[in-house]
Amino acid sequence: MVLKVLAIVVVLILVYIFFFKKSRESEITGNKKHEIEDELVECPTCKTYVSSKESILSNGKYYCSKECLLNK
Numbered sequence: 001m002v003l004k005v006l007a008i009v010v011v012l013i014l015v016y017i018f019f020f021k022k023s024r025e026s027e028i029t030g031n032k033k034h035e036i037e038d039e040l041v042e043c044p045t046c047k048t049y050v051s052s053k054e055s056i057l058s059n060g061k062y063y064c065s066k067e068c069l070l071n072k
């Protein structure tokens with residue numbers, strides 16, 4: 001009887017670890033996907049390439065900094 005309970009507990013722990021690992025893996029792949037989506041865009045003011053993630057979007061154009069956005 002005790003062994004049966006122990007076996008159930010072990011199975012539950014294994015299931016928990018399996019799902020926990022899977023969710024963490026999908027989190028990592030999700031981050032990787034986001035990195036691929038991040039692309040280089042040209043700043044129309046200083047012609048410097050910046051990643052779209054770090055740039056400032058204004059009127060459909062990506063600016064590398066606030067200065068470039070104001071001096072367009």
Ligand SMILES: [Zn+2]
Pocket residue numbers: 043044045046047048063064065068
């Ligand atoms: Zn710029």
